[in-house]
Amino acid sequence: MKSYIVFLFQTMVWSGYTLAEWLSNHDRMIYKITMFIIxxxxxxxxxxxxxKSNKRTLLITCTSLVCHGLITICLHSFIPLKV
Structure with missing residues (x-):
């Protein structure tokens, strides 16, 4: 159950990152990379x-990042954004 809660919290973090990246559309790449690291x-x-486990934390973080990335890619391919 704790793993699921961590997955949900991390999905919220990645959604916040996507929003922040969208708001900083015209920033330099170094700032976007720094923001991703943060x-x-x-x-x-x-x-x-x-x-309280490094191995499970890393596994769930990578899983949540991949899932959020796949969802973002699918949404962008089905619903192209016009800027």
Whole structure:
């Protein structure tokens, strides 16, 4: 059950990252990479706090990131954004 809760919290973190990336559309790539590292660190800290296991935290963080990435790619392919 804790793994599921961590997955949901991390999905919220990745959604926040997607929103922040969308709002910083015209920023340089170095700022976007720095922002990704910060959000990744936040997701890892949330997982480590709840699970207390490095291996499970890393596994769930990678899983939530891949799932969120796949959902984002699917949405962009079906609903193209016009800027």
């Amino acid at each position: 959000f990744c660190y936040l997701a890892l800290i949330i997982g480590k706090t709840i699970l």
